[in-house]
Amino acid sequence: MLDVKPGSNLLFDGPEWSFELLEKARDAIEDIALNDLGLNVYQNQIEIISAEQMLDAYSCTGLPLMYQHWSFGKHFARDEALYRTGRQGLAYEIVINSNPCISYNMEENTMAMQTLVMAHAAFGHNHFFKNNYLFLQWTDADGIHDYLAFAKNYIAACEERYGLDAVEEILDSAHALQTQGVFRYGRPPKPTAQELEAMQRVRDGHESARSLLDIWTDATLGKTKEGEHPDEPQSARRKSLNLPQENILYFLEKHSPILKPWQRELLRIVRMLAQYFYPQKQTKVMNEGCATFVHYYIINELFSQGRLSEGAFMEMMHSHTNVVLQPEYDDPRYSGINPYALGFAMMMDIKRICETPTQEDREWFPDLAGHADWRAVLRDAWANYRDESFIQQFLSPHLMRKFKLFTLVDDADQKDLVVSQIHNRAGYKEIRRSLAQQYDLAYLEPDIQVTDADLSGDRRLILSHTVRDGIQLEEKNKEEVLRHLRTLWGYDVCLNAVETVVER
Amino acid sequence: MHQFIDRRANPKGKSHGNRQRFLRRARDNIKERVDRSVRDKSIQDGEGVAAEGEKVTIPSKGLQEPRFFHGPGGNRKHVLPGNKEFVVGDTIPKPDGGSGQGGGKASEEGEGSDDFSFTLTRDEYLEILFDGLELPDLVEKSTVETETIGSRRAGLTTAGTPNNLNLVRTMRNSLGRRIALRRPSAQAEADLEAEIEVLTGLPSPTKAQVALLEDLQTRLEALQRKRKVVGYIDPIDLRFDTHVPEKIKKSRAVVFCLMDVSGSMQEREKDLGKRFFLLLHLFLSRCYEHTELVFIRHTHVAEEVDEETFFYARETGGTIVSTALDKMREVIAERFPAQEWNIYGAQVSDGENFGNDSVRCRKLLLDDLLPVCQYYAYMEIVEEGADAVLNNPEAGDDLWQNYRTVKAQTPHFEMQRVSHAAHIYPIFREFFLPRIKGGQNA
Structure with missing residues (x-):
């Protein structure tokens, strides 16, 4: 606890930061975050980095360790060009879902910005990572560093042994299928007793044994997929292959007739990382909203305690306002709904509904309106929802009016776009449902599954794309990805589009 | 406990491997x-390649990262903010490009x-520009290297001057x-x-205490003696x-740039x-670690x-090529002894020369210049469209x-004609x- 003499109550004065000031600010923020908001965070590891290092971090999707691939070099070159020519600024921070929670702060930030960034990333995002059910169920914050180190070394060893080209070919193909490399609903089948025993054998001799992201594959287990019976009927065959399978990379890793053990391991690495990032894709609005709400609350609290100068507070508010700006649809700056704006507004709205509910709020949110503890309500929302369900549950008519939301129907058969709903009593529910759907990855991303593969016959791999609302795959990319898929499968691959009629 | 780590001193370029x-x-x-950028490069910017690098734009073919994603078309719904005057049922003409309202969803991953x-x-x-190029005649005629004296670390010795004292090793010893030696602390x-x-300090010590005091004093003496004998730092350390x-x-x-600047040599x-x-x-x-340029221009005199x-x-006058070669020989003799410098000659001319001066040029080259040069290149500029000559x-x-006779006799002499920048x-x-290794000797 800091005991600052009255009169010099300020955490800092002036733009320059130093490690002492950072520590002082961190302690003050932590006090509010833990004791007032009741956040529960991983231990923080805050790293100060330079602009070049930030660019480096960009290209490796922010991870502190990453295997090497040309596409990261390409992204680096692009980001660097944009940055050098001043067309794109750099983020103030990057934060990683790991334990301890690593956040990178730019050295160029002023002390006020460092304070804001710490509240945002080291406490806001950190709390979200540690408490949201998706992250808890699907990622392993303790093991990710070990796994990344393993992946980097493994791929480097493969490059050494099999050549850059051979590794690049597999990685290219695996990257093309990255979005199809996640389990959306079900976990992979549990390992058999025999597999578990083999895992344990290898694990005994391995350092990073604690990792939940098990790195043990058929490759390390030896042969386990013997005994495909040639005469089994299709249904039995599909059962033995666990079909239909939404995780194409997983399927290829387990069943591709041509891949060598190390190639399967590469697929596994790519899909493990895709799975690791999948919760972040599903919670953009909530994650940013949570972090923004936390920093907003904390800096206001600090200011009202007299621990921030007016200048520093103005600087933070200026930055905050830029972050939560939501341009309207006809504004040249408009590029979709800003997740910071929506998330922050919704969380502020929840607080409002708890504190000063209107009659409308009481109708819409009987459980929430007038709730005694908005902090508990928010913590519960942060822990148990993802973007889609969060919007579906908490978007209020008040907010829809504030954002002046409306729905456009874009039907390829119609000449014009039609305004189907606006922010009025008749439209609230429908707008809320449409907006929630806009954040449903299962709806946004094409639904492609492996449906059949006759391993003892012609070995043709059959995929089906479930077409919803008549939305087809982009043709050129589809062909390219299928080419990659053939590389990994080794035999013919065909993708069937299956039209479905979904009532809307 | 939350901690701060200062990573700024860490090496940057973590993604160097990715870039390669x-x-x-x-x-x-x-x-x-x-290659194209060099062909079209403006000559005004002198050094050619700026120190901060060169911007290139390449077609993204082969650099795409394809993904499965939804194409345009179908039946979609978008929720947008900022309604002003719309009521339910209003229609809006579709913007060009079909899915323009999709918030960039459709074109995000594609080849925007x-x-x-x-x-x-x-x-x-x-590296890329000169990929695959080599210094000519490296095999037959080794490049000249001069020697300077530098110093290199050569481990540790037991004798030296105090300014070279290696504190860490000394203190470790x-x-x-x-x-x-159990030196008392x-x-x-x-x-x-x-x-x-x-x-x-005791007013009335007991017997035991007196004995203890004596014992302690002998121990102290022994200890002090030992501390004296076993030095804190000994010359042996x-x-x-x-x-x-x-x-x-x-x-x-050193590169000699020789150019005819008489009236016939125009801007082009x-x-x-x-x-x-x-x-x-x-x-x-x-x-080379160090290169120098010498510019020699000539009309009927060279300087x-x-x-x-x-x-x-601008300069006017006749054209006597041999004056430039003379000048080059002079400068070499004066400032660039052949045993210390790798000498390169590059000559540009439009091919005109006075009377039978060309014979003299040949002699100068063969007798005086080519023996000391690593390489000599002659480039003749011909009229645009003079394909027959070209x-x-x-x-x-x-x-x-x-x-041409010179070329026939010496392998490290090259000549070419050009008529256009692209050549x-x-x-x-x-x-x-x-x-190919093993050509004739110079």
Whole structure:
């Protein structure tokens, strides 16, 4: 606890930061975050980095360790060009879902910005990572560093042994299928007793044994997929292959007739990382909203305690306002709904509904309106929802009016776009449902599954794309990805589009 | 506990490996663009490649990362913010491009733009530009290296001057020796002294205390003796860094740029000449640690000038090529002894020469210059569209014919004709393509 003499109550004065000031600010923020908001965070590891290092971090999707691939070099070159020519600024921070929670702060930030960034990333995002059910169920914050180190070394060893080209070919193909490399609903089948025993054998001799992201594959287990019976009927065959399978990379890793053990391991690495990032894709609005709400609350609290100068507070508010700006649809700056704006507004709205509910709020949110503890309500929302369900549950008519939301129907058969709903009593529910759907990855991303593969016959791999609302795959990319898929499968691959009629 | 880590001192360039892989993948495309950029490069920017690197734009073909994603079409719904006047049922004409309202969803992953721009560093640029090129005649005639004396660390010695004292090693030895010889610590001495002081301060010590005091005093004496005998630092501990002088080989090159500046050499000819010199200089500066340029221009007299004058000053007069060669010989004799410098000659002319001066040029080259030169390149600039001359090495004026005899006799002499800026780079490449080992000797 800091005991600052009255009169010099300020955490800092002036733009320059130093490690002492950072520590002082961190302690003050932590006090509010833990004791007032009741956040529960991983231990923080805050790293100060330079602009070049930030660019480096960009290209490796922010991870502190990453295997090497040309596409990261390409992204680096692009980001660097944009940055050098001043067309794109750099983020103030990057934060990683790991334990301890690593956040990178730019050295160029002023002390006020460092304070804001710490509240945002080291406490806001950190709390979200540690408490949201998706992250808890699907990622392993303790093991990710070990796994990344393993992946980097493994791929480097493969490059050494099999050549850059051979590794690049597999990685290219695996990257093309990255979005199809996640389990959306079900976990992979549990390992058999025999597999578990083999895992344990290898694990005994391995350092990073604690990792939940098990790195043990058929490759390390030896042969386990013997005994495909040639005469089994299709249904039995599909059962033995666990079909239909939404995780194409997983399927290829387990069943591709041509891949060598190390190639399967590469697929596994790519899909493990895709799975690791999948919760972040599903919670953009909530994650940013949570972090923004936390920093907003904390800096206001600090200011009202007299621990921030007016200048520093103005600087933070200026930055905050830029972050939560939501341009309207006809504004040249408009590029979709800003997740910071929506998330922050919704969380502020929840607080409002708890504190000063209107009659409308009481109708819409009987459980929430007038709730005694908005902090508990928010913590519960942060822990148990993802973007889609969060919007579906908490978007209020008040907010829809504030954002002046409306729905456009874009039907390829119609000449014009039609305004189907606006922010009025008749439209609230429908707008809320449409907006929630806009954040449903299962709806946004094409639904492609492996449906059949006759391993003892012609070995043709059959995929089906479930077409919803008549939305087809982009043709050129589809062909390219299928080419990659053939590389990994080794035999013919065909993708069937299956039209479905979904009532809307 | 939350902690801060200062990573700023960590090496940057963590994604260097990624960049190399990227350049490797895009190599062919990049190479083509780099070659073209050299061909079209403005001569005004002097050094050619800016220190901060060269921007290149390559087609993104082969660099795409395809994904499955939804194409345009179908039946979609979008929720947008900022409704002003719309009511339910209003229609809006579709913007061009079909799915423009999709918030960029449709084109995000696709090939939004066909080209990909980024910046190559100077080193990368030169590496690609001169990929596969080599210094001529490295086999037959080794490059000249001069030697300078530098110093190199050569481990530790037990003797030396105090300024070279290696503190870490010395103290390590000292500590080891003190532990081995059980040198009492200052703390132990102070403890004993304190104890003695307590005892001597007693008003009426008992017998046992007196005995203890005596015992302590003998122990203290022994301890102090031992501390004296076993020094804190003994000469035996001392270690010094040593450096030994070393010969460092340095290679340096001088490039002689010779150009005819008589009236017949117009802007176009000079421009072509400049590109050629520029490439030569860039290339050599990559091969040698140090390169110098000497500019010699000539009409019927030759003089050594600075770069500015060389390219842009106007001069009138006749044309006597041998004056320039004379001048070059003079400068070599004066300032660039052949045993210390790698000498390169590059001559640009439109092929005109006075009377039978060309014979003299041939003699000068064969007798005086070529024996001391690593390489000599002659570039003749012909009229645009003069394809007949361009493609026929038989044809040509006096100077050309005489140089042809030189070429026949010496392998490190090259000559080419150009008529257009686009010819320069291919010709330059031709000059410096690695030779098959074992040519004739110079």
